[in-house]
Amino acid sequence: MATNSIADIVEKMKEGSITWGWGAVCVFNRERLNRVLQQQWLDKYDGSNYLPTFSGTMDLNTPATEYGIMKNILLGKPLLSFEPARLDTSRAKLTLSILGGNFSVHDKTVGLLYEFDITEAHGYTLTVELDLSLVVGVIDRLGRVTLDLSKGTRFSCNLVGPSDSQAKLGEYFDQRFKALPPEEQVYVLGILDLKGGSDLTPTNFIVLTQRAPGAAVAGAKNAADGAVVVMVKLRGSAHGGDIPPPERFPYLIPDDSDQDYSATIVLAQEYVDRSDDDKLELIHSLLFPGQKNTFVEHTRREPADLVIFGSLAPSSTSLIIEPGVHVMKAGGEPVEFKAYLNGAAMDVSWSVRSLNSNTSAGSINPTSGLYQPVAAADLGRELVRNIITASYVDPQTKLKHKVQALLLVTTQSMTISPGVVARIEGETNTVTFVATALKGATLTWKQPTYGRLSATGNTAIYTPPSAAVLLALPEFTVVDTITVEDDTGETVEAAVVLTRAAPTLEIEPRYSANVGRSATVTLTEKSGAPATIERIWRVIGDGTVSNDGVYTAPATPRRPYDIVRCEISASGMLVYAGYSIIKLASHIEEARWSGLTSFKLVSLRSDQLFANGFQQLSLQAVIQTNGDARLTQEEEDSLRMVYVGSNQLVPEVPALQEGIEDEGSPEAERRWAQTRDFNRFKPYPGSAPRETQPEPDDRASLPSRVDVFMVTRATKATQFYALFKDELGHPWRSDVEPTPGHPDGIIQFTPVPPPTPHIDHYKLTRQRIDGGGGSDPDSDYDFDWYLKTTDYWALTYLREGQVGVDFLRAEVRGLRSIVQWESPAPNETMFSYTGYGYNDPLKPSDGNIMRYETLLVQNLGLPVQTEMKPGHSLAEGKFRIGLFRCEHSDGIRQDQREKLHPLRAKKINVYLTDDEGNQHSLAIGFPASDRNRLYVDHFDDSEQV
Secondary structure, eight states, rough: OOOHHHHHHHHHHHTSOOOOSSSSSEEEHHHHHHHHHHHHHHHGTTTTOOOOOEEEEEETTTSSSSEEEEEEEEEEEEEEEOOOOTSOOEEEEEEEEEEEEEEEETTTTEEEEEEEEEEEOOOOOEEEEOOOEEEEESSSOOOEEEEEGGGOSEEEETTSSSSHHHHHHHHHHHHHHHHHHHTTEEEEEEEEOOOOOOSEEEEEEEEEEEEEETTTTTOOTTTTTTEEEEEETTTOSSOOOOOOOOOSSSSOOOSSSOOOOOOEEEEEEGTTTHHHHHHHHHTTTTTGGGGGGGEEEEEEOOOSSSEEEEEEEEOOOOOOEEESSEEEEEEEEEEEEEEEEEEEOOEEEEEEEEEEEESSSOOOOOOEEEOOOGGGGGOOOSSEEEEEEEEOOTTTTOOOOEEEEEEESSSOSEEEEESSEEEEOOOOOOOEEEEEETTTTEEEEEESSSSSSEETTEEHHHHOOHHHHHTSSSSSEEEEEEEEEEESSSSEEEEEEEEEOOOOEESSSSSSEOOOTOEEOOOOOOOOOOSSSOOEEEEEEEEEEOSSSSEEEEESSSEEEEEEEEEEEEETTEEEEEEEEEEEEOOOOOOOOOEEEEEEEESEEEEEEEESSSSEEEEEEEEESSSOOOOOHHHTTTEEETTTTTTOOOOOOOOOOOSSOOSSSSSOSSSSESSSSSSSSSSSOOOOOOOOOOOOOTTTOOEEEEEEEEEOOSSSSEEEEEEEOTTTSSSEEETTTTTTTTTGGEEEEEEEOOOOGGGEEEEEEEEEESSSSOOTTOTTHHHOOOOOOEEEEEEEEEEEETOOOOOOHHHHHHHOOOEEEESSSSSOOOOEEEEEEETTTTTOOOTTTTBBBHEEEEEEESSOOOOOOOOOOTTTOOEEEEEEEGGGGGGOOOOGGGGGGGGGGGEEEEEEEESSSSSEEEEEEOTTTTOOOOEEEEETSOOOO
């Protein structure tokens, strides 16, 4: 039964407007926003802005007596929840699951306390409390609701139990996130298009969060549920509104069962009588990252404000992969990936690449999507992270669609946490073991030799043996093996190291991780006892140890851990005893590099570029290692350009942008920006590709070649070097490696001021479309003899009067139509009005639309042509003005159309970006006392938009 039905919401809205002075309210619920987040998280793997794995050491308590070591911690998709939300704030909580890696906890006196490998099934997470924020682009005029992990107010991680230790881990992640490039940690929940000309076009907004009804009740099942509330200022309102009191604002997502309601739009009462076209424009202003989701209306009501209940649904161009995230064992059965477009299975092109391995990516059938992992013996890393990519080109629109899935390949299908833990005689505290299996198999726990195990499903509680039992053992150190078996007979083991008393002998290293097959580890005891006293070294496990403490791992490990113990006795009495824990690698490590022989930067076309923020300059970092192994994909993806002198990273081009925004925007301070994505703008004129070697398809080939693109608004030549990080997070610089200050590791680029076009470089060319005439576009005959006509005026631009260019972006700001009467006489009926068209190359079927000012459409008294005349569609990148001339027979007097007077004697202000990235601000209008022709001039920024 619904507890927050549409009927309930509408009843509350009957009391009066709930918009609190705002023009509109948009609300999106948690479930669908989390889908948007997951899509972005996977989309980031298409480039270089995905989150890296985390490795490092951190204190786990205030006295700094315990510390943790994490290795290759891989964070999963972010999930939004609303436990800290209040309607008068923008607070929310983000939870990121931990998909893989290793974590160990150490005591500075005792040594290793416990250690384990991680899978997502263990349920370990990183949580971040943060504020949603608003970012508005200037060029693209898009307002973005964003989540920025670097601005989290509180981090916490449950890899450890005590709350203070979880906070310490959170502090570590907080510091690491603040050091990451913004593009790796910013997610966009929603976008409002601010470019329209209607009174219902959004112009600004604020972001709030709201908990679902009943979510705040202790123990509520929906405790995490809630919504993002966007209070929107519209173009038709002079001011924004107030923040509504939480107790007086209804929760606008209904829970009726007839539809999957996940989004709601409210239009303020004062706008309810506007045309449906206007209301649709408001709805169409709601965009989502990658255009993969759209608002779908289900139900509308009008209690006072207009409320539209709907859902956030995948768009018709939203390509998805199933499964989106998958974990499998090396050597296991193949898995078939499927791609769906608008719910239908699609034939796509499939490919696979590994982020952290050059040899273990496996293979995928390019047409069927059947993935085959490498054999278990060939897996070169303990956990290989692969990216599966599906590519598709729409045969009608020619638009390219690409989507990613994350595939993790591991050495074993079962894991147990913790993998090893120590207990001393007299310690009665239990150990909770959690086992996971990839296929959700039934698990069977075997009783250990010394302690006692109480198991339920995939969890078992281990109780150490009593002190009496331990004291009766003949050995000072023993191992209790915890074994779990699935229903296929596969097993996984953990080890509990038991000692009769606290170890009195320190052995270095106390713990060694991932020791390879037949590898050696030199162990040293720190007793300080005379050399004449005998040391007895023994191994609990399959390895061997020499009398001087050199441990040799088994050639074929049967268990995950060996325990090497050392005992020193005098006169038959045990004086010192201690042990070292050896974790044996479950795979044969692939070859790695240890240094560089060359790291140089090469410009691929030109050392110059227009300083317009959008034209790209391409370069390549060429990196030769000192061995047979090249950089991994992840190491290549970490490469960034850095300013020589300041050693500051060059900022990245912000997500969903093609370059640096124009002057006056926050991004304008970014004098240079870098990206790994090739954009649409042509390179610097006259620059030709230089001789380079293409990036080889074979990941084993050397050297590594990494392409980078730079854009700028700077005025001076600037020098850069490149930096990348290896798998342990250590930086390598092109100006230092392998030879400090080597000139090949530093590159200089020179900005060129964008060309200043003369007004004569622009041209408006008229074509008679309807009404007769048209033989001579420059003749007055077409106007004197034909009074009711349609002309299309094409705007063209010749750079420096010679080179024709297209417009890749165009926006009309302010009035979208203007009107001119033949004379100032009140009873004048001869007049003209305009519309405009622009075929955006990024929007399919955009070349047939004629757009108008809403004021004109509502008050003209004549139907307008919303589509281009047949046979006159606009080519991509072209802009035109439609000029429509009316005569006496239309019966429209000037004094009877007072609502159109704001459109008289005005200009259309057009902002264009050409295919070289240069920007143009133009004004198009009627000459004085001439309703027949149009002229173009530079737009004066001092004029009102």
